[in-house]
Amino acid sequence: MIADIGFYIVAFAMLVSAIWAVTAKNILHSALALIGSFFGTAILYLMLSAEFIAVAQVLVYIGGVVIFVIFIILLTSRLGDKAEIAPAMRKILAFALCSAMLGTFLHALDRAGYLVNTKTATAASDFASMRNIGLRFLDPGANGFLVPFEIISLLLLITVIGAIVIARKEGE
Amino acid sequence: MDLSTTNFIGDLVREYSPYSWVASIVNGVIAIVAIMAVGVGPSPMLIWWERKVAAFTQARLGPMRVGPWGLLQTVCDVIKLLFKELITPHGADKLLFFLAPALPLTGSFLVLAVIPWDHNLQVANPGMGVPFIIAVSSLGILGTLLAGWSSNNKFSLLGALRCGAQMISYEVSLSLIMLFVVLMSGSADVREIVLSQQGNVTDWWIIKAPFLGIAAFVMYMISATAELNRGPFDMSEAEQELTAGFHTEYSSTAFAMFFLAEYINMVATSALASVFFLGGFLPFAFPDFGFAPIVGVVASINGALAILPGFFWMAGKILFLITLFMFFRWTYPRPRVDQLMSLEWKFLLPANLILLGLGAVFIAFGLILP
Structure with missing residues (x-):
């Protein structure tokens, strides 16, 4: 019961900050609202007792992505810059695209039977512990994710090399 | 007795209160107060210590006027800062x-x-x-x-x-x-x-x-x-x-x-x-x-x-x-x-x-x- 109330409070806060992120006039306020939204997601993971994923959410999204977004805002804009207002046509287009995406997601969830989920499930308390996640990642068997894990590391390597190529000055 | 799993204050509160959330709140408040005490408490002393280390490195005496060996210097600084x-x-x-x-x-x-x-x-x-x-x-x-x-x-x-x-x-x-x-x-x-x-x-x-x-x-x-x-x-x-x-x-x-x-x-x-x-x-x-x-x-x-x-x-x-x-x-x-x-x-x-x-x-x- 208390967990349910907690879920709705967190979900409401996430929604409010997500809406604030897209409607704020000040671009840095948007970034800040995004942090609130990400933090709400981390709390939801905690409520699902997936502690490692919650920590990873904070580490990657708040500590990594948002910090870099703020860094770029700091480099490119100054306090007192006027906010760019998007033309009406672009707004309508964006709204249509987002609605289509939401519809697709809802439809897919509905087909899979997850939209209204009445089932409750309890997992072992350490199912998402760091040890278990690590073992599953490096397990070459049918239960493991060794190949996707290695492909992700390859992707990261390509990204790093790409960043170096872009950052390198001509003629060096 | 396995001390690592005991929670003295939590058990004490649980004994006197029928609700489990009372213990959670009391524990939380004590934890927050303890962290703040550990964090904020030594800081004025560390500022004094930093000044003394700096002074000794440069063959000076550092703060000496307020209190013995200038121990109360930081207190004065904090009061000045807050006002x-x-x-x-x-x-x-x-x-x-x-x-x-x-x-x-x-x-x-x-x-x-x-x-x-x-x-x-x-x-x-x-x-x-x-x-x-x-x-x-x-x-x-x-x-x-x-x-x-x-x-x-x-x-x-x-x-x-x-x-x-x-x-x-x-x-x-x-x-x-x-x-x-x-x-x-x-x-x-x-x-x-x-x-x-x-x-x-x-x-x-x-x-x-x-x-x-x-x-x-x-x-x-x-x-x-x-x-x-x-x-x-x-x-x-x-x-x-x-x-x-x-x-x-x-x-x-x-x-x-x-x-x-x-x-x-x-x-x-x-x-x-x-x-x-x-x-x-x-x-x-x-x-x-x-x-x-x-x-x-x-x-x-x-x-x-x-x-x-x-x-x-x-x-x-x-x-x-x-x-x-x-x-x-x-x-x-x-x-x-x-x-x-x-x-x-x-x-x-x-x-x-x-x-x-x-x-x-x-x-x-x-x-x-x-």
Whole structure:
């Protein structure tokens, strides 16, 4: 019961900050609202007792992505810059695209039977512990994710090399 | 009785109150008060100590007028700071301007919450203590960046950018060194890392991992100095170039919060260094190398040293490391910004990756001291 109330409070806060992120006039306020939204997601993971994923959410999204977004805002804009207002046509287009995406997601969830989920499930308390996640990642068997894990590391390597190529000055 | 699972105050409250949430709230409030006391309490003393260390390095006496050996000087400074006017610069972003000083302080308190001060003295012990520490330390960077931007001052903005770039860069090294210790001790649980160093001095990770431990410790201290924005790596607040960096526009309590966060961060970083490399709350114990004539003497000396409680050892190690940080500040000249960046990306980062690889090799071939 208390967990349910907690879920709705967190979900409401996430929604409010997500809406604030897209409607704020000040671009840095948007970034800040995004942090609130990400933090709400981390709390939801905690409520699902997936502690490692919650920590990873904070580490990657708040500590990594948002910090870099703020860094770029700091480099490119100054306090007192006027906010760019998007033309009406672009707004309508964006709204249509987002609605289509939401519809697709809802439809897919509905087909899979997850939209209204009445089932409750309890997992072992350490199912998402760091040890278990690590073992599953490096397990070459049918239960493991060794190949996707290695492909992700390859992707990261390509990204790093790409960043170096872009950052390198001509003629060096 | 297994002390590690008991919760004295929690049980006491549970005995008198029929509701379980009362115990949770009482426990939470006590934990918060304890963290704030541990964090805020020693800071004025550390400021006094820093001034004394600075003075002795330069053959001066330092504060001497207020109280014996100037002990009350910091009290006067704090009172002066708190009674100053809180000025908001014209055109500042008010929301972010007053939110920013709270963030570094929050990050430091969250790190203090997972540090084991003694065998049964720890506010929270998440199973993934090390990732948690890495995650919450990013709040400090966030506060710095927001403070510089919202002040509406180009010096603040430049200082914040320098400071942010420096902290992000050195956090990579710090995280890799923490990973090295996790690899060595086989656990990301902060308490488990301390307990993996039980025994005498040669069981501390600084010595137990031959050569690698001392290299990791030296690199940790360099990265931590940069991460803390302390001299010689305090380019973000270089007075000659940027007035006071990102907190130029802050006065009174808002400035005090940044100042406090710097010292609490120093306590937290030193505590982590002591947990990772110097055996945390475990007492100092001499090794006897199995040399028969000295075994008895060494055992009795070690027994005498172990009488002192764990938090005493923890505090002693923290004070030692903090004094080391203060020596760095007053010994080395300040490098240039680009020199600092190339130190991280061209030297420390590759060195740490090699260290991590070598650590894995040492573990695989059993080269760790028994």
